[in-house]
Amino acid sequence: MPYDPTTPEANTPDAIAVGAMTGDITTAAADATAQEPPAFPADRHTGCPFDPPAELTALSDEPVRRMRYADGHLGRLVTGHAAARSVLADPRFSSRYEFMHMPVPVEGVSGELPPAPVGDIIGLDAPEHTRYRRLLTGRFTVRRMRRLTEQVERFTAECLDAMEQAGPTADLVEAFAQPVPALMICELLGVPYTDRERFRDQVATIFDQTADVEAKGTAYAELIQYLDELVLAKRADPTDDLLSELTASDLTDEELAGIGGLLLAAGLDTTANMLGLGTFALLSNPDQLAALRADPELAGQAVEELLRYLSVADPLVRSALEDVEVEGRLIRAGESVTVSVQAGNRDPHKFPDPDRLDIHRRATGHLAFGHGIHQCLGQQLARVEMVVAFPALLARFPGLRLAVPPQEVPLRDRANIYGVISLPVTWDEE
Template sequence: MPYDPTAPAAINAGTTTDDTAQEPPTLPTDRHTGCPFDPPAELTALSDEPVRRMRYADGHLGWLVTGHAVARAVLADPRFSSRYEFMHMPVPVEGMPGELPPAPVGDIIGLDAPEHTRYRRLLTGRFTVRRMRRLTEQAERFTAECLDAMEQAGPTADLVEMFAQPMPALMICELLGVPYTDRERFRDQVATIFDQAADAEAKGRAYTELIQYLDELVLAKRAEPTDDLLSELTASDLTDEELAGIGGMLLAAGLDTTANMLGLGTFALLSNPDQLAALRADPELAGQAVEELLRHLSVADPLVRSALEDVEVEGRLIRAGETVTVSVQAGNRDPRKFPDPDRLDIHRRATGHLAFGHGIHQCLGQQLARVEMAVAFPALLARFPSLRLAVPPREVPLRERANIYGVIRLPVTWDEE
């Protein structure tokens, strides 16, 4: 039966096969097509065979999933674990040990049920669409503040430094209840942690200081609660260590991804003048444009799972202990799910994309990210009608070796009135 990505993927069905006769490929990572927004050509070419063998960085023989429907099926199946200590990394990561340790306290991303369920139930009600929409006013205020500073620094600026990084950082501060007097210190620590040019020692020091700060913040919220997420969670049965860990997890999961979506998303819009013009002409398209940018760019890639038992997927037997790499980029460019997938089209209804994952580990803060981007992109284009790159596109430095893809800097310029 031909593969149909519009239908639910077949799990525990079909003929079991094991394609180990030839040496399996490693994960394609080379973006040599000349387009900074497209996945490696070798990766998207694999979507005709949505599940195949793959060689991992440590020699482990696991699997690669590139088809959209199969990706959703694997991510939704509780027989595939998210626990870090079971995983093999698809590519080498500098500074990361060969064998991953268990998730730190409060990091729900690296947990399975029932531990994951306990945390998720406590947090889900605090990340509803309605509640996140209430943060729109704060997003508009922080966006305006960042654009004011950028305009004063202009008419040339680094959009990453002036806008893409500080705006979501201010939103995280608001969510966690970081006092205004501490926000500059908080942002400096965060900026160092995510700075591609910072050395390991500086990043380690900034991370230690940030965790210490979160520990102090939790104690302050217990003593004197305010109107924020951490204060609300102090009324639960979570320990101080768990609360600080959750704060760190929300920061790591929500800040770098949104910042790089804002930076890379602006780069993509500036590189597609027709899409830029369409969004500028109709800001009401912002929500739809955000979904298409999420699909098209897929900055958080790949997702990794490990089989807890033997599972048959699309005629392939994935044995217990084998790691599965789910390529978000390939799934979001699957032509049988998204016609003409390599074209950025903000009029496309990109529902069902995998940018936030799928299943019980689907991104907890996805609604917050949507609010931030839906406010930020139209406001940026309205403030600077003549916004354009200040350097040739090929000179924009990319985060090619980071686990979150994006731009390191985005020099832009505009005409002063």
């Protein structure tokens, strides 16, 4: 579905994440006599703010099962790691929004979802998706993203300088977790320095969980208008940035603006919440915090484990284009399938002792960035940002700690991108 800031609980980049639930029956007769299937378990309040709903992780021995969707549709839920990879990599499962049923109710959405808007590659299948993906993939290589490390280091240092000067307390989300990826998106899209404050203000309002719908809608409309203007400016006077490069392709102005908006939504909110929630997780696990602080070279491995452990973008949705068997379960054509990234990344068959945060673990194969042709384009940039940001934060503030009891940290528990609304922290001044 198209990104809509007025319904944050429903929208996210490849994590505009809607999915289909797969089930435990293979015949129509079994469907008719089966026990009423459950709804999608969405309540993450299990005592630990980093754990998925208990109902999800309890399903690891039955990785594909039936589920009832918000509109009454009977589809499937996938919770196993192997089953999730199978669905996400199989072209017989569609990503087109108009084929999907939503696992949970969505404010302002009734009936069928509209097709993906121009430039939104998440809601497309091949061959339309292939055209966009080919144009973008070469511009998000590991090598190219690593070349952005110097800018990430500079923006990180600037944010930490401002925190330190204003300290010794701060909301880490406002002071650090949001500004770092926002500045990098500005750099990627080529937003002029004179426009960056305006750009950041609009973005902050769009992703502000406390802002009202009207304010979000206004900020979103202004941002889209700005992106339209930015595309025209890049065509007239190209600079060294992604949008300027893409003006040399066959993409229309509308497509370019749409891609800019998608990259913004996909690359900012997810990384910002990984930085905020990831810091909360480290502060809540002193042994892991100490290990990373003692050996910053562990940062890359720690980031992969935090991605697995937290799985902030969940769930993902697909719809079966034909009958498909997954893990011995038959998924019928037309059924929506909800893939729980949280559950897949906590599957003990893939990750031993999965509920423990262990930055020494090699979390290879996690699903935090999805899998298959829709795997997150910007994942390498997100990795660079986190690998730089976490060690820099811990080095700058050796005594960093929560400024409130853990149970008082407000959580984004009604958003598809999970995280913290704010993270009050404090540190010792020298």
